[in-house]
Amino acid sequence: MTLVKRLALLGTGLIGGSLALDWQAAGAVREVVGWDVVPAAVGLALAEGIIQAAAASPEEAVAGADLVLVAAPVKATCDLAARLGPQLKSGQIVTDVASVKAPVLAAWERACSPGVEFVGGHPLAGSEKAGPQAARRGLFQGAAYVLAPGGSASARATELVAALVRLAGAAPVFLPAERHDALVAATSHLPHLSAVALVSAAAELAGGALGLSAGGFADTTRIALSSPVMWRDICLTNRDAILAALDCFSRRLAAVRALVAAGKAAQLEELFNVVRETRSQLTSAREGTACAFSPPANPTARP
Amino acid sequence: MTLVKRLALLGTGLIGGSLALDWQAAGAVREVVGWDVVPAAVGLALAEGIIQAAAASPEEAVAGADLVLVAAPVKATCDLAARLGPQLKSGQIVTDVASVKAPVLAAWERACSPGVEFVGGHPLAGSEKAGPQAARRGLFQGAAYVLAPGGSASARATELVAALVRLAGAAPVFLPAERHDALVAATSHLPHLSAVALVSAAAELAGGALGLSAGGFADTTRIALSSPVMWRDICLTNRDAILAALDCFSRRLAAVRALVAAGKAAQLEELFNVVRETRSQLTSAREGTACAFSPPANPTARP
Numbered sequence: 001m002t003l004v005k006r007l008a009l010l011g012t013g014l015i016g017g018s019l020a021l022d023w024q025a026a027g028a029v030r031e032v033v034g035w036d037v038v039p040a041a042v043g044l045a046l047a048e049g050i051i052q053a054a055a056a057s058p059e060e061a062v063a064g065a066d067l068v069l070v071a072a073p074v075k076a077t078c079d080l081a082a083r084l085g086p087q088l089k090s091g092q093i094v095t096d097v098a099s100v101k102a103p104v105l106a107a108w109e110r111a112c113s114p115g116v117e118f119v120g121g122h123p124l125a126g127s128e129k130a131g132p133q134a135a136r137r138g139l140f141q142g143a144a145y146v147l148a149p150g151g152s153a154s155a156r157a158t159e160l161v162a163a164l165v166r167l168a169g170a171a172p173v174f175l176p177a178e179r180h181d182a183l184v185a186a187t188s189h190l191p192h193l194s195a196v197a198l199v200s201a202a203a204e205l206a207g208g209a210l211g212l213s214a215g216g217f218a219d220t221t222r223i224a225l226s227s228p229v230m231w232r233d234i235c236l237t238n239r240d241a242i243l244a245a246l247d248c249f250s251r252r253l254a255a256v257r258a259l260v261a262a263g264k265a266a267q268l269e270e271l272f273n274v275v276r277e278t279r280s281q282l283t284s285a286r287e288g289t290a291c292a293f294s295p296p297a298n299p300t301a302r303p
Numbered sequence: 304m305t306l307v308k309r310l311a312l313l314g315t316g317l318i319g320g321s322l323a324l325d326w327q328a329a330g331a332v333r334e335v336v337g338w339d340v341v342p343a344a345v346g347l348a349l350a351e352g353i354i355q356a357a358a359a360s361p362e363e364a365v366a367g368a369d370l371v372l373v374a375a376p377v378k379a380t381c382d383l384a385a386r387l388g389p390q391l392k393s394g395q396i397v398t399d400v401a402s403v404k405a406p407v408l409a410a411w412e413r414a415c416s417p418g419v420e421f422v423g424g425h426p427l428a429g430s431e432k433a434g435p436q437a438a439r440r441g442l443f444q445g446a447a448y449v450l451a452p453g454g455s456a457s458a459r460a461t462e463l464v465a466a467l468v469r470l471a472g473a474a475p476v477f478l479p480a481e482r483h484d485a486l487v488a489a490t491s492h493l494p495h496l497s498a499v500a501l502v503s504a505a506a507e508l509a510g511g512a513l514g515l516s517a518g519g520f521a522d523t524t525r526i527a528l529s530s531p532v533m534w535r536d537i538c539l540t541n542r543d544a545i546l547a548a549l550d551c552f553s554r555r556l557a558a559v560r561a562l563v564a565a566g567k568a569a570q571l572e573e574l575f576n577v578v579r580e581t582r583s584q585l586t587s588a589r590e591g592t593a594c595a596f597s598p599p600a601n602p603t604a605r606p
Contacts (some may be wrong), residue, residue: 146515186509187509187517188516190504191520191524194523196555198493198552199581201493202493205547205551206490210585212476213427213585214427215428216494220524220525224575225582225583228572232571235563239563243563246556250557252503252504253497253549257553260545271499272499272531278503281513282520
């Protein structure tokens with residue numbers, strides 16, 4: 001069933017491209033008009049069947065679109081609000097996929113005219129790969145997908161975006177923007193910065209022998225392969241939550257160091273057991289994501 | 304070609320079991336006699352075809368073996384030296400797979416009678432799984448496998464173990480024990496402890512919502528699923544190198560925190576670019592491991 005006649009895709013890379021492919025395959029989106037800050041990406045997106053028409057500017061792309069999907073790093077997502085907000089018309093719905101939600105919601109709610117509805121989104125899945133050539137159907141299968149509707153969003157707009165999320169195989173999870181930002185600071189931004197510090201430290205300590213590392217090192221630092229610009233933006237826009245997470249991490253690390261320094265065998269084994277148990281539950285919880293959360297009837301819609 | 308008539312396998316779990324399967328498949332080992340500290344593991348190892356005969360004690364297993372493979376956590380590997388050293392006879396060769404090499408070499412070189420030859424080993428591969436049921440052929444395909452021959456080891460003994468390593472599809476890399484231990488402190492032990500602190504911190508910060516994390520968190524913390532006893536032993540036996548690695552990591556983490564706190568956009572992006580480049584080279588280096596290192600003609604053999 002067609003839910004969206006004309007989708008404006010601003011950012012034709014891995015995330016936006018994969019969503020556009022899923023939605024077209026499900027028959028939910030009839031036509032996609034694409035624009036990207038990297039002109040070559042638009043050509044690739046056309047060739048990959050992600051979009052059917054290329055726009056020369058974001059303004060051109062959003063004209064006449066019933067849904068606008070902004071699939072860009074946080075700062076670019078905020079910047080597009082100021083640029084496009086005045087032009088968007090009542091009845092147009094905007095959603096995004098940026099990794100930090102509070103500043104994005106603030107920017108779009110401030111910039112848009114009344115009647116334009118903003119539903120913030122963040123799929124908790126992805127890859128260290130990037131660009132339209134990395135986009136694929138099913139990327140979000142089984143993943144949680146956070147939705148943070150703005151005050152401007154009606155229940156109808158929120159339900160439209162939630163339906164699209166489900167068509168991509170993901171489970172909508174409704175969270176207030178600030179709660180989302182604190183959560184991803186702990187579970188995504190902190191692991192990235194820890195991986196960055198790990199690679200730096202291991203390179204300093206191991207020098208040219210870093211290649212002798214085993215799979216554990218590769219797993220632990222894979223996230224450091226993903227986009228430097230995206231992560232720079234995340235650090236700038238979610239600063240306070242990230243600093244709090246880093247400080248909590250440093251305290252935990254200091255506690256581990258103290259146990260190692262003192263040779264506390266029983267306490268080390270106990271700590272490793274507790275952490276293994278917590279991490280195992282995570283695996284089970286992820287498998288059950290689709291059942292564990294359901295959207296509220298009418299989350300934060302205005303009357 | 305048969306290189307080993309009778310292999311004594313002390314520890315029939317993931318690592319020892321996988322090596323025994325590889326060597327038998329290659330026709331290099333004729334018979335495997337197994338013992339494990341967990342009696343049920345021996346039965347499983349028989350059922351899985353890892354061993355052909357079960358021994359009631361390590362003493363019984365090593366009697367008449369031309370090669371002894373100790374596949375146990377570090378502390379158990381050291382403890383077996385004192386127990387078996389006096390019994391082993393000239394001409395018998397011992398190798399191990401423990402994650403820390405200096406204390407293992409010291410224990411076996413001290414305990415064994417003259418003529419018993421010890422070649423320390425450490426395959427830089429594995430899995431968070433454990434036990435004979437997790438053992439499989441090809442686990443070490445393409446991995447680096449550090450060899451640290453003791454002063455007791457002749458070139459013939461060292462070359463025998465290196466040949467077995469190659470038959471498992473791995474690349475022997477000769478390193479002094481202390482150099483190995485400093486290297487794995489940085490590339491393996493530090494990532495584990497960092498993952499432990501990450502899980503602790505994220506659980507504290509995210510509470511019940513930890514299941515909402517994305518693949519990056521799962522990758523970054525997978526290593527925390529592996530054996531608590533193994534990691535406890537590693538922390539106890541490689542303490543100084545681990546403390547040095549933790550301190551280097553803490554300095555790097557503090558530097559990252561300072562950039563985030565000060566909102567240094569350009570420097571954050573530059574750091575993320577440098578780290579991504581270092582991490583990418585790691586991927587290439589691993590693919591080239593088999594070519595990048597070759598054993599010295601006669602590493603540290605005594606005359």
